[in-house]
Amino acid sequence: MTKVTTLGQFIIEKQADFPYAKGELSRLLRDIGIAAKIVNREVNKAGLVDILGDNGTTNIQGEGQKKLDVYADEQFISALRSGGECCVVASEEHDDCIFINSKISQNAKYIVCIDPLDGSSNIDVNVSVGTIFSIYRRTTTDGPAQIDEILQKGERQVAAGYVIYGSSTMLVYTTGKGVNGFTLDPSIGEFCLSHPNMTIPSRGTIYSINEGNYTKFPQGVKDYIKYCQVEDAMSDRPFTSRYIGSMVADIHRNLIKGGIFLYPTTSSHPNGKLRLMYECNPLAFVIEQAGGKATDGHRRIMEIEPHHLHQRTPIFIGSSEMVEKVEAFVRLSDTQLIGAAD
Numbered sequence: 001m002t003k004v005t006t007l008g009q010f011i012i013e014k015q016a017d018f019p020y021a022k023g024e025l026s027r028l029l030r031d032i033g034i035a036a037k038i039v040n041r042e043v044n045k046a047g048l049v050d051i052l053g054d055n056g057t058t059n060i061q062g063e064g065q066k067k068l069d070v071y072a073d074e075q076f077i078s079a080l081r082s083g084g085e086c087c088v089v090a091s092e093e094h095d096d097c098i099f100i101n102s103k104i105s106q107n108a109k110y111i112v113c114i115d116p117l118d119g120s121s122n123i124d125v126n127v128s129v130g131t132i133f134s135i136y137r138r139t140t141t142d143g144p145a146q147i148d149e150i151l152q153k154g155e156r157q158v159a160a161g162y163v164i165y166g167s168s169t170m171l172v173y174t175t176g177k178g179v180n181g182f183t184l185d186p187s188i189g190e191f192c193l194s195h196p197n198m199t200i201p202s203r204g205t206i207y208s209i210n211e212g213n214y215t216k217f218p219q220g221v222k223d224y225i226k227y228c229q230v231e232d233a234m235s236d237r238p239f240t241s242r243y244i245g246s247m248v249a250d251i252h253r254n255l256i257k258g259g260i261f262l263y264p265t266t267s268s269h270p271n272g273k274l275r276l277m278y279e280c281n282p283l284a285f286v287i288e289q290a291g292g293k294a295t296d297g298h299r300r301i302m303e304i305e306p307h308h309l310h311q312r313t314p315i316f317i318g319s320s321e322m323v324e325k326v327e328a329f330v331r332l333s334d335t336q337l338i339g340a341a342d
């Protein structure tokens, strides 16, 4: 019989990598795992219970909230609040940070940024959705946490990961020492280690982008898409186009098979669409830890200075050689633009 390692057991074993750890991060990851199971239960019942559809409210970015967006947000915040290891939560669904002022939490050392439900537009049609989380350590030690403690660069993350609610439910995370994936075994209600030491192939044959926006893309991205579509046996082109529209699901597939996910600037989203703090940074940390790359076309996502909670960024993320290739196209087009202006 093969040995089963649950997420809880794995987290405790890995605590030994950090000799001075007191178990707070382990407990925080456990709390996220618990909330993920609760959200999973509701996602699985969607269609049977009244949880599909719009909530009738909008979030800070003016996007309509789905009932499941609101439900997932409440579950994660409540698990983090009662777990006591997190003093501030920054969520896609709230304009401002949520300071947890309970006696046990106010001196907690961790800050969590979260996209409670990623891929909202897919909820009502039974397509995979996800949760993305990012964990930072506070930069001061006492008193209530301040806003600038939350706005840290992605390279300062101590842990990050995602949950994918798909044909099976998985939790994938990193603490900066590789990436491990756990599949929820519904018969025992536990996430079990199923994908140890995940690595992303350095090249793949999948590109993921919302091609409907093609005319709005910068020239370098248009040129890269054309490159993906050209026939060339040596480099396995034309590549396959796959776009689910849930960032977590697109990136999870590319992590396993190799590929690139692109959400560039567009004329309607001049700063990009996806959010730095709770979408791009955590996924960049996971993908880099798996051996891939994540940039905005010019610099590492995790080196971008955040100025506000809901800041957006363009992103090119996935297999290292593919990200380098799109960067080369972007650079070339920038030089041509400069040349034409001279």
Ligand SMILES: O=P(O)(O)OC[C@H]1O[C@](O)(COP(=O)(O)O)[C@@H](O)[C@@H]1O
Residues within 6 Å of the ligand: 063, 092, 115, 117, 118, 119, 120, 121, 210, 245, 246, 247, 248, 273
């Ligand atoms: O519909 P578009 O513009 O292609 O955007 C799809 C992207 O938007 C998102 O759904 C945004 O996430 P939320 O659902 O959390 O707002 C990503 O998951 C996805 O990659």
Ligand SMILES: [Mg+2]
Residues within 6 Å of the ligand: 115, 117, 118, 119, 247, 279
């Ligand atoms: Mg999202």
Ligand SMILES: [Mg+2]
Residues within 6 Å of the ligand: 069, 092, 115, 116, 117, 118, 119, 120
């Ligand atoms: Mg969301």
